[in-house]
Amino acid sequence: MPFQPPQRYQSPHLPFGDRRDAPFYGKHILSVRQFQRDDLAYIFGVAHEMREMVLRIGAFDLLKGKILANLFYEPSTRTAASFVAAMERLGGSVIAINEVRYSSVTKGESLPDTVRTLEAYADVIVLRHPQEGAAALAARYARKPIINAGDGTGEHPTQALLDLFTIREELGTIDGLTITMLGDLRYGRTVHSLARLLSRYRVKINYVSPPVLRMPRDIVRELEAKGIPQAEYTTLDPVLAETDVLYVTRVQKERFEDPALYDRVKDAYVITPEVMARAKDRMILMHPFPRVYEITMDVDQDPRAAYFRQMEYGLYVRMALLAMVLGKA
Numbered sequence: 001m002p003f004q005p006p007q008r009y010q011s012p013h014l015p016f017g018d019r020r021d022a023p024f025y026g027k028h029i030l031s032v033r034q035f036q037r038d039d040l041a042y043i044f045g046v047a048h049e050m051r052e053m054v055l056r057i058g059a060f061d062l063l064k065g066k067i068l069a070n071l072f073y074e075p076s077t078r079t080a081a082s083f084v085a086a087m088e089r090l091g092g093s094v095i096a097i098n099e100v101r102y103s104s105v106t107k108g109e110s111l112p113d114t115v116r117t118l119e120a121y122a123d124v125i126v127l128r129h130p131q132e133g134a135a136a137l138a139a140r141y142a143r144k145p146i147i148n149a150g151d152g153t154g155e156h157p158t159q160a161l162l163d164l165f166t167i168r169e170e171l172g173t174i175d176g177l178t179i180t181m182l183g184d185l186r187y188g189r190t191v192h193s194l195a196r197l198l199s200r201y202r203v204k205i206n207y208v209s210p211p212v213l214r215m216p217r218d219i220v221r222e223l224e225a226k227g228i229p230q231a232e233y234t235t236l237d238p239v240l241a242e243t244d245v246l247y248v249t250r251v252q253k254e255r256f257e258d259p260a261l262y263d264r265v266k267d268a269y270v271i272t273p274e275v276m277a278r279a280k281d282r283m284i285l286m287h288p289f290p291r292v293y294e295i296t297m298d299v300d301q302d303p304r305a306a307y308f309r310q311m312e313y314g315l316y317v318r319m320a321l322l323a324m325v326l327g328k329a
């Protein structure tokens with residue numbers, strides 16, 4: 001009989017204190033498609049509590065004795081560091097493999113073997129990989145939860161969750177907002193996940209990009225089928241005044257096969273104080289970071305620039321996710 005890898009953590013011995021009935025206990029976090037609106041409300045509720053606890057006491061022992069393996073095949077500052085911080089603030093510890101070239105991957109070890117090795121030591125694995133579908137492949141072999149921390153140009157579900165949490169915390173609601181996504185909508189995986197997640201709400205979405213960097217057609221059609229109003233532009237001017245959330249992305253140099261094309265589009269949009277002067281007073285400016293050219297540093301003092309707060313919200317959302325998949329929330 002062919003090997004059928006189990007989809008969930010199925011140890012017969014439930015670790016002490018784990019709640020098998022906890023939402024998302026033992027589940028993989030692979031795509032935003034797995035979250036319905038109720039799930040999002042639950043995650044944001046837990047993230048809100050995590051924020052209160054961190055602000056009040058800094059760290060606590062909810063995940064004491066648990067181990068996270070942080071497996072990154074691509075560079076990361078925010079995602080890797082915030083998962084480490086999340087685990088440590090919850091009293092757990094981390095095996096950090098941020099440079100796979102120093103691991104047995106350089107000797108030719110496959111992703112399934114690497115994952116099956118790490119789950120022998122850890123309770124949950126966070127994976128970033130350059131290939132779309134890598135997290136789903138890992139999950140087919142893993143008995144412990146896999147959290148997708150970005151798979152090529154595919155998805156970045158935990159980023160989308162923290163983006164949505166940011167909007168909710170900053171503007172109080174998501175329903176009724178006009179969200180404008182600007183920049184590299186073709187290769188930017190954060191906007192792919194965010195657009196799908198926003199389709200759970202009553203929103204209008206504008207896409208502003210050069211024609212070669214448009215939002216993938218399958219995502220536009222997916223949202224169309226859900227009745228989400230969407231419009232595409234090549235300049236920001238027609239939609240800036242109506243925008244509640246301006247979500248800017250970097251042009252993803254590393255994904256271009258033609259460097260000349262990258263040079264042609266890399267400076268297509270730059271947010272400056274002059275652009276901000278034409279935006280709503282209550283608009284928020286978001287960016288998943290790293291930024292390169294897209295937002296000048298003199299915008300950072302504008303209270304509407306939410307991107308550094310957005311990073312901090314990521315800590316609370318990732319604390320919530322770790323607690324949930326490990327049965328403690």
Ligand code: CP
Binds near residue numbers: 079080150288
């Ligand atoms: N937003 C984000 O994924 O940043 P890093 O690449 O630094 O993790």
